Every structure is written in C-alpha cells, then in structure tokens.
Amino acid sequence: MKAMRDERGTRRARRFRELLDKQTLILPGAFNALTAMQIERAGFHALYVSGAGMSAARGLPDIGLLSLTEAAYDSATITKAVAIPAIVDADTGFGPPLAVMRTVKEFEAAGLAGMQIEDQEMPKKCGHLPGKRVVPTDDMAGKIRAAADARQDPDFFIIARTDARAIEGLESAVRRARIYIDAGADAIFPEALESADEFRTFARHLAKEGGKAPLVANMTEFGKTPYLSVAEFEELGYRLVLFPVTALRMATQAVDEMLSELKTRGSQRGLLERMYTRTKLYDLLRYADYEQWDRRVHSTEDGHANR
Ligand SMILES: C[C@](O)(C(=O)O)[C@H](CC(=O)O)C(=O)O
Ligand SMILES: [Mg+2]
Numbered sequence: 001m002k003a004m005r006d007e008r009g010t011r012r013a014r015r016f017r018e019l020l021d022k023q024t025l026i027l028p029g030a031f032n033a034l035t036a037m038q039i040e041r042a043g044f045h046a047l048y049v050s051g052a053g054m055s056a057a058r059g060l061p062d063i064g065l066l067s068l069t070e071a072a073y074d075s076a077t078i079t080k081a082v083a084i085p086a087i088v089d090a091d092t093g094f095g096p097p098l099a100v101m102r103t104v105k106e107f108e109a110a111g112l113a114g115m116q117i118e119d120q121e122m123p124k125k126c127g128h129l130p131g132k133r134v135v136p137t138d139d140m141a142g143k144i145r146a147a148a149d150a151r152q153d154p155d156f157f158i159i160a161r162t163d164a165r166a167i168e169g170l171e172s173a174v175r176r177a178r179i180y181i182d183a184g185a186d187a188i189f190p191e192a193l194e195s196a197d198e199f200r201t202f203a204r205h206l207a208k209e210g211g212k213a214p215l216v217a218n219m220t221e222f223g224k225t226p227y228l229s230v231a232e233f234e235e236l237g238y239r240l241v242l243f244p245v246t247a248l249r250m251a252t253q254a255v256d257e258m259l260s261e262l263k264t265r266g267s268q269r270g271l272l273e274r275m276y277t278r279t280k281l282y283d284l285l286r287y288a289d290y291e292q293w294d295r296r297v298h299s300t301e302d303g304h305a306n307r
Pocket of ligand 2: 050051052062089091
C-alpha cells in the first residue's frame with residue numbers, strides 16, 4: 001500500500017488550507033484537464049473534480065460505476081495540467097475502510113489537495129435524486145478514520161459529505177456531521193439541503209457544539225437546492241461552494257446546439273462567432289511554449305539543428 005506522495009500534491013494541500021483560512025472558496029467542477037485549465041485561467045483559486053463529471057466524460061451515469069483506478073488517473077491528468085489545488089469526489093471511498101485507505105494513498109499520489117467522501121450506500125447516486133440510502137453512522141465514521149489515518153500528508157483535506165437530510169432529516173444530518181468531525185473530517189458537506197433556512201439551521205446547530213469545521217455548499221443545477229449566490233452561502237456560514245457540473249452542462253448544451261445546426265444547415269459557418277478560436281485554444285494549451293522548448297532542444301548555439 002505504499003504510494004508515493006508527490007511533492008506537488010503536498011504543496012497544493014497546504015496551499016488549499018491557507019487559501020481557505022483567508023477566504024470563501026468557489027470550486028468550479030472540472031470534467032477533464034482542458035476544463036481545469038479554463039478554470040485556472042479564469043482566476044479561480046481551486047477546483048473540484050466532480051464524480052458526476054468524470055463519469056459523464058466516460059459516458060457513464062453517476063451511480064458508482066467509476067473505478068478507483070479511473071478516478072485516480074483522470075484526476076492526475078487534471079492535476080498535471082494546472083497548478084491550483086484540486087479536491088476530488090471520492091464517492092463512497094471505493095469500499096470499506098481498508099479500501100478507503102488505499103483510495104487516499106492513490107489520490108495523494110495523483111497530486112490532489114484533498115477528497116470528499118459520502119455516507120451513501122452503494123449503489124450510490126446523485127445526492128439530489130430520490131431513493132438514496134445511507135450507511136450506518138459508525139460505518140461512515142470508520143471510513144473517515146481510515147482516510148485520516150492513511151494520509152501521508154497531514155494537510156490532505158478530507159471533506160465528509162452526509163446525504164442524510166433526504167432520508168433521516170436535518171437533525172440527523174447535524175448529528176452525523178458532529179460524529180464525522182470527531183472521526184477526523186476537516187470539513188462537512190451537507191448534501192441536498194432544500195432552502196436557505198436549512199443551510200442556516202445546519203450551520204448554526206453545528207457551530208453551537210463548537211464545531212469549527214468549514215462547511216461546503218453544493219450549488220448544483222436542477223437539484224433540491226435553490227439557486228443561492230456565493231455571497232449568500234457565505235452569509236449563511238459556508239466557506240466552500242461547489243459548482244460541480246455547471247461547466248459540463250454548459251459545454252454539453254453547446255455541443256448539442258452545434259450538432260443540430262450542422263445537421264440542418266450542413267455548415268458550421270453560423271457558429272464561428274460563438275466558438276473558441278484556434279488562437280484561443282492554442283493559447284490555453286500554451287502551444288507557443290512547446291514550440292519554444294522544441295526549438296531550444298533541437299538547436300545548437302550557432303543556430304544549427306542539433307539532430
Ligand atoms: C457533487 C456531485 O457529487 C458530483 O459528482 O459532482 C453530484 C453533482 C450532481 O449530480 O449534480 C451530487 O451528487 O450532488
Ligand atoms: Mg459525486
């Protein structure tokens with residue numbers, strides 16, 4: 001079970017904690033490395049590697065079909081493409097506590113700053129859908145303890161998500177959150193709360209017990225949570241705000257519109273104005289840097305090719 005903790009991940013985990021100490025963080029979801037580069041370029045300080053996003057990018061629904069190997073590989077592709085810290089969605093941790101330990105090692109080695117683990121029973125589903133089930137609190141606490149123990153880097157950030165609101169009610173979600181904090185969670189993510197009031201109540205109840213763990217709000221679309229702004233979440237006591245599938249939904253809709261235009265008109269000419277140009281794409285991918293590196297490695301001092 002020995003996976004090397006890469007230096008980049010260690011630095012990023014620390015950076016993530018430093019950022020969070022200073023400000024509320026918006027975490028847009030990336031579903032591939034290119035989106036991650038866009039998120040970074042747009043000036044966001046951190047990003048979220050969405051399970052729904054990774055699954056959809058592989059043509060799969062978000063029902064626990066993604067393997068740990070795939071999630072680690074996809075997230076490593078993302079962390080290699082950007083310098084900002086990334087938090088990965090680990091779903092239910094990919095198994096019982098011992099499997100969760102391996103999950104942490106793999107994700108640390110993938111250069112991630114932290115991960116989110118949820119208390120759903122397998123097969124898990126999107127937290128905003130009906131028919132979810134949660135595991136007993138002790139089982140989830142065991143997974144969190146395993147995750148916290150398995151860290152090679154004490155800064156690797158562990159977010160415990162509870163899906164209990166929809167099944168056992170808000171009070172139970174608060175009770176679980178306290179237990180998850182005691183088990184070693186660094187932050188709490190109450191999934192699928194249904195109003196600003198619920199967010200406030202949850203935060204207040206947790207704070208009353210002295211709980212200082214930062215809280216995560218999931219501002220996904222077409223779900224149970226009303227559309228609140230980052231400023232509103234902040235006011236309600238939430239310091240991390242996820243927009244997990246927003247980019248994927250926008251991009252997918254744009255592709256559909258393009259395909260329908262292409263089908264009806266037999267040309268993409270009418271869409272050029274709305275496209276990412278070749279220049280913009282190459283710029284994002286740092287094409288010019290690669291050309292420069294190539295010139296450097298292939299040239300001698302007098303300018304002759306060195307082949
Ligand atoms: C946050 C989430 O876990 C994700 O995988 O991105 C999903 C998002 C979604 O399906 O809208 C979730 O379960 O909320
Ligand atoms: Mg998910």
